[in-house]
Amino acid sequence: MLRAILSKELLEHLQSLRFAVGFVLIVTLFAAGSGVWNIRYREEVEKYRDGVEELEKTLKLTGRSGIMEFTMMIATLHLPPSPAGFMSGGYSHGLPNAVNVNASQVQKFEQQADRNPLLFRRDLDWTFAIGLLGTLLALLVTYDAVAGEKERGSLRQLMANQVPRDLVLWSKYLASMIILSVPLLAGGVVSLLVVSLGGSIGIPDGIGLPLVGVAFSGLLCISSFVWLALFVSSRTANSSFALLVLLMVWAVLVVFVSNSGGLIGNRLAPVPRASDMQRQIEEIWRTTRNGQEQEAALRAVRSEYWRQLVRQIEVAQQITQYSPVSAFRYLSEAICSTGISRFRLFADQADRYRQELFEFVEREDAKDPESSHKLVPGHQGTISAKRVEHMDEIPRFRFREDQLGTRLQLGTQSIVILLLYNLVFATGAFWSFRRYDVR
Template sequence: MKTIIKRELLDHLQSIQFIVLLVFSITLFSANGIIFAKKFRQVDSTFQQRTAGSQPHPDTQIIFLFRQSNPYLFLAEGGDLDRPSAYFLMAKGYFSASSAFLSRDYKLPDIPKLDWSFIIKTIFSLYVILLGYAAVSGEKEEGTLRLVLSNPVGRVRFLAGKYIAILCAALVPLLAGCLVSSVILAIVLPQILTFDTVSRILFLLLLSAAYLSLFAFLSLLVSSLIRRSSIALLVLLAVWVVFIVLIPDISGILAQKLAKVPSDYQTAKNLGPFVQKEVWDKINGIQARIDRGELRTEEAVKAEAEKAYESGQEKLRFYEKNYEDSVAQRARLARDLSRLSPIALFQYAADDIALSGIHGEEEFLKNISSYSKIYDAYVMKKTGKLISQSNWMFSSSVKVDGKSIDLHSPQPEAYRGDMSDFPKFVERPARLSEAVRYALGDIAGLLVWNILLAGLAFSMFLRSDVR
């Protein structure tokens, strides 16, 4: 078996595919290092500017919470740079993404960022196919398969040797590239290369090995099934296109159909009637209740107005949150559907490790939620009252016993005093173990693909005719 691996490896190392892959790998990974170092510096300096100073907020009415720049984005960007970089937080745990801090770079083509996971998932998977498509069919065509198997070499050993050789031939340029990228990052941004980062890098490499191994099995399977190597390559490329483009794209569209989310327009259209019914009706109903004698005193009227405001506020939030949740639900469905493709499994697991995907965002929102309690306590302490800023306001006047009373929506009190004891928001990014827990399902999926394809490849090769 050693002989087979040695010969195969030598064969691969001398092939143009290997040399091209090595060149690509080093070029792309160094581009990755340079670009991400530059981007990180830029994003990080913006973050530092925004959060600098001992008193980052002018008052307690509404505060901005800024997202820390994620140092792991070079592993998997996961849409992180397109997410809002700031949220505003109000009393009672209301927070919302600030559209002013969305990425404004909308004119460039929407292509995935050049991170490690992109290079591995597209370029390397394709090269594993190129290294492996002729493993069996090519040898059949040239007649060398008969020659090899005429010796006392078991078929299992033969195929296993091929598999190991393909994987090694792909992993060598991968490691070289990763090393180049890491060295560039270590020189330009020494602060981000911590023990934690290194362990995430190693974990991503393990994940990549599992991912590439699946493609090695796949190409061995197709190569044993199809006699002509050029047709085998064609079939493999078709599968690759299906995995990398068709499944993710079609699941996005399918999710739109299946999730039954009211469209952006429907939600916007229904907002008006909803506000009328759930919010304004109560305010308008106050006069009627006064007339009916249900509310007699000014205090009662004001308390009722406040109650109506509070419930309207909650309903409005609920309406918006409902929409947001249903969109998020649809996104989740799309992701689940696209998990049919091993490429998606790999991507999502990589995103989790780099804390950049949907789970990274969820973690951040959890951070905000837990911080909002501290914030509320502080506001309570300083102003004695918790009132949240709202998207809607009212001002109206009612008559009680012939006396006109102005009703206004309550405004949060702006405490502008000494804020030196203001609790600072410190983001606590998820630890690697937590990140891995998120990725567990996807990793298991990759392993299942491996086992399945390995089983099929070996059984097909054992049963195939060697003519």
């Protein structure tokens, strides 16, 4: 019986105009987004390689100039672009991708890529296509699953055969999920083809597990909207009214809540303006003469600024992720190592690299018996001025990605939220349909 009902539901969906239009739009958006990402990724990889070469030159030049220079140099560390950005960009183009450091301090984060400010908007990635069009298509496919059949009289005929109601609802859910998986699967395949054939980069290595993770979390998000549509459709006898209610809910969850993060973050966790931070730095330069105290004060100001910035983003995410679309987006960012989690990882590794440089300076200084061994950053003559003998001993910065297990731990709360949405809406759908008047 399940197979017969499922086949009927699938055939109706395949013959509908809304499925055809949704299929074309989703596949087109997948392809267009991957094409745009391809161009930007190639540019960012080239700039990253140039930055790595420049860093190598800076380290060698500093080594030839003298050990003390490592406490005063400006070495720029670059964050490599994420190879999974076509699936989940995570607003990476709006976050710093470079930082200036020396052995004394992490100086400042900045954008090294010459990016157009007009591009500071949502990426056309997989999460955008699924979160916007995928969820909308889920409602359009399912809104009349119960109320529409009642209006046509087919639901009364079906239930006259003593078919279990739970079986009918499961068949409608499975049919909707199968039919919605078709454009998502096709879009994913087209996206991978565009990435692999659209330039010299090809499909990045190690993309398999993140791809599966994003696809699974996307289906969880779509599933919650299918259950929502079944629940609303089982609560009304008019399919048009059901569609109106669903579109209002979709607008709140997908458009309003998901895009209110910036406003919420500014209200609940305001961040000082960069100009205010610069004034604090200038005040420290004027009033503090002791080198160690000055460096400590500068480091504290910069650290506090970036701590508040990260806190603002985290507060916004904590609130907006109660939308299933936002939960899906943040989970995808964690899986793909993009967004704020990637920036936080970069900042931590940059600070560890600063510590490695400091320890390297101490080791090299200890080799010089003529040095006073008093490391006061920015003051000549306090430590050895000798050159570095072996350039390969100078620490090099290498950004290391988190393991997938660690990334999933970051997305645990989002997974729980998506599962809860599915559970609540599914429970409501079954409870309502069991009491639904099919006449």
